Amino acid sequence: MEKLISEFSVGLFFWQTLLFLALLFLLRKYAWKPTLIAVNRREKGIEEALESAELARKELKKLQSSNSALIQEARDERELLLKEAKAMKNEIIAEAKSKAKEEADKVLASAREEIKIEKSKAIEELKTQVADFSFQIAEKLLLEKLSEKDKQSDTVKSALNEINFN
Amino acid sequence: MRLKIVFSFVLFALIFNPFTVRSEHSDEGGDSTDIRAEIKEDILHHLQDAHDFHLFTDETTGTHYSFPLPIILLDGGVKFFMSSKFHHGEEIAEVDGNYYALHHNHIYKTDAEGTINYDENHHVTNAAPLDFSITKSVFSVMIVSIILFLLFKALGDGYKKSANPKGLGKFLEPLVLFVRDEIAIPNIGEKHYQKYMSYLLTVFVFIWFINLTGLTPLGINVTGNIAVTFALALMTFIITQVSAKSTYWKHIFWMPGVPVPMKIILAPIELLGVFIKPFALMIRLYANISAGHIVLMSLVGLLFIFNNWFARGAFLGLTLFLSIIELLVAFLQAYIFTMLTALYFGFAVEEHDDHH
Numbered sequence: 001m002e003k004l005i006s007e008f009s010v011g012l013f014f015w016q017t018l019l020f021l022a023l024l025f026l027l028r029k030y031a032w033k034p035t036l037i038a039v040n041r042r043e044k045g046i047e048e049a050l051e052s053a054e055l056a057r058k059e060l061k062k063l064q065s066s067n068s069a070l071i072q073e074a075r076d077e078r079e080l081l082l083k084e085a086k087a088m089k090n091e092i093i094a095e096a097k098s099k100a101k102e103e104a105d106k107v108l109a110s111a112r113e114e115i116k117i118e119k120s121k122a123i124e125e126l127k128t129q130v131a132d133f134s135f136q137i138a139e140k141l142l143l144e145k146l147s148e149k150d151k152q153s154d155t156v157k158s159a160l161n162e163i164n165f166n
Numbered sequence: 167m168r169l170k171i172v173f174s175f176v177l178f179a180l181i182f183n184p185f186t187v188r189s190e191h192s193d194e195g196g197d198s199t200d201i202r203a204e205i206k207e208d209i210l211h212h213l214q215d216a217h218d219f220h221l222f223t224d225e226t227t228g229t230h231y232s233f234p235l236p237i238i239l240l241d242g243g244v245k246f247f248m249s250s251k252f253h254h255g256e257e258i259a260e261v262d263g264n265y266y267a268l269h270h271n272h273i274y275k276t277d278a279e280g281t282i283n284y285d286e287n288h289h290v291t292n293a294a295p296l297d298f299s300i301t302k303s304v305f306s307v308m309i310v311s312i313i314l315f316l317l318f319k320a321l322g323d324g325y326k327k328s329a330n331p332k333g334l335g336k337f338l339e340p341l342v343l344f345v346r347d348e349i350a351i352p353n354i355g356e357k358h359y360q361k362y363m364s365y366l367l368t369v370f371v372f373i374w375f376i377n378l379t380g381l382t383p384l385g386i387n388v389t390g391n392i393a394v395t396f397a398l399a400l401m402t403f404i405i406t407q408v409s410a411k412s413t414y415w416k417h418i419f420w421m422p423g424v425p426v427p428m429k430i431i432l433a434p435i436e437l438l439g440v441f442i443k444p445f446a447l448m449i450r451l452y453a454n455i456s457a458g459h460i461v462l463m464s465l466v467g468l469l470f471i472f473n474n475w476f477a478r479g480a481f482l483g484l485t486l487f488l489s490i491i492e493l494l495v496a497f498l499q500a501y502i503f504t505m506l507t508a509l510y511f512g513f514a515v516e517e518h519d520d521h522h
Contacts (some may be wrong), residue, residue: 004392007214007391007392007393008392008393008396009215009297009301009391009393010296010297010298010393011238011296011297011298011299011301012215012301012303012304012391012393012394013394013396013397014298015298015300015304015307016303016307016393016397017397017400017401019304019308020307020368020397020398022311023311023314023315023368023372024364024365024368026315027314027315027318027319027364027367027368028364028368030315030318030319030322030323031315031318031319031321031322032318032322032342032364032367032368033322033364034322034323034325034326035318035321035322035325035339035342036342036346036360036363037325038325038329039339039342039343039346041329042329042330045329
């Protein structure tokens with residue numbers, strides 16, 4: 001202990017303290033502060049980047065799962081729509097068929113009726129016309145035959161010729 | 167690769183050690199007791215601070231290879247001169263009519279003839295002026311401080327360009343992170359550690375680098391000076407007491423959670439602990455570094471005492487091994503000093519009472 005005290009140099013103590021404090025304040029200003037600030041900032045940046053990456057990953061996963069759900073939903077809907085459309089098509093076709101048949105029947109029936117009516121009308125007209133013609137011919141004939149004696153006898157003669165008496 | 171560098175460094179240190187160079191010359195003529203005395207003298211001399219920067223001595227011609235350092239004395243005014251005036255302790259320096267002599271690395275006031283008076287215990291009785299000289303240790307601290315400042319300023323400046331360190335910063339940044347993540351945060355806690363970071367970082371890199379200079383062939387021994395470790399421990403002590411919260415003082419003077427008689431017994435013990443902690447810091451660093459230097463120098467000395475190549479080879483290997491251990495110790499002591507400092511800061515700012 002005594003040796004330690006005798007070895008103690010006040011001058012060395014003074015210079016050591018002075019120089020160390022100077023070094024401390026210089027390093028604090030020019031080295032430790034910028035270094036620690038930069039390191040902290042960098043570490044915070046890395047942490048934040050990792051966090052946001054994790055968040056993005058989660059978001060993506062969520063998006064992916066919702067995507068597939070959406071796709072499934074769309075598929076189901078399409079199926080449903082197709083089914084509905086098919087049913088509607090069949091219905092429409094059946095309806096159209098029955099309607100067409102009905103219409104055709106109706107048209108046919110009315111046509112038949114019309115034909116019937118027209119036919120009877122035509123027959124009626126034919127009847128009157130035939131009667132008319134007959135009268136006219138008879139009239140002409142009578143007039144002609146009665147006006148000319150010769151001719152009348154010729155006619156009778158030709159008619160008699162034509163008739164075969166067998 | 168790194169190991170290779172360490173090896174070549176240690177080898178270099180051994181080959182060019184000033185002590186090694188010096189002993190080789192004395193080996194030629196002297197007998198073994200002479201060498202032993204000289205080795206002991208050399209080690210003791212090395213452990214002390216010096217007033218000039220001694221590199222080595224050519225004993226055949228008696229030339230000292232060294233450069234002088236400024237001497238600053240407080241003796242009725244500031245006396246300033248270069249240490250070359252002492253001629254390595256061989257001459258008396260005369261300044262403003264006062265005479266000073268260099269005796270065992272201490273400066274004493276003497277008469278014109280340089281008489282040194284001793285008492286019966288062989289202690290020098292001459293008056294000693296207050297010595298504020300730039301000694302070898304002070305000079306080394308200056309150089310290391312400049313190097314540290316330039317190194318770590320480069321690290322700090324590097325962040326202006328990029329968030330990731332480049333070049334040298336790649337080596338230096340992990341040191342900062344080590345102190346923060348392994349020393350400051352575990353011992354002080356996330357909440358309070360920031361205000362101590364500057365001190366912890368400075369203490370850590372300073373002790374480590376100054377310890378490393380002690381392993382160079384320059385023969386520097388800064389942290390083996392009690393004044394240096396005292397200065398460092400005192401700063402830890404002052405910062406601890408100044409930043410201490412009420413809980414800290416309560417735990418010293420009126421320990422919560424124990425019966426009243428125990429409180430009375432514990433108070434002086436705890437109060438003593440306040441001073442013992444930095445005292446232990448001071449002694450630990452001083453003793454470890456001094457012991458390391460003594461052991462290494464003794465082993466190198468043994469190389470010259472044994473006149474047997476086998477023994478010399480064995481001691482060379484042992485010296486090499488211990489040099490590597492000392493490299494580890496240089497780091498370890500810096501780490502322990504910083505870690506315990508952080509621990510004491512942690513006690514000072516602790517807020518909860520649940521650790522009994």
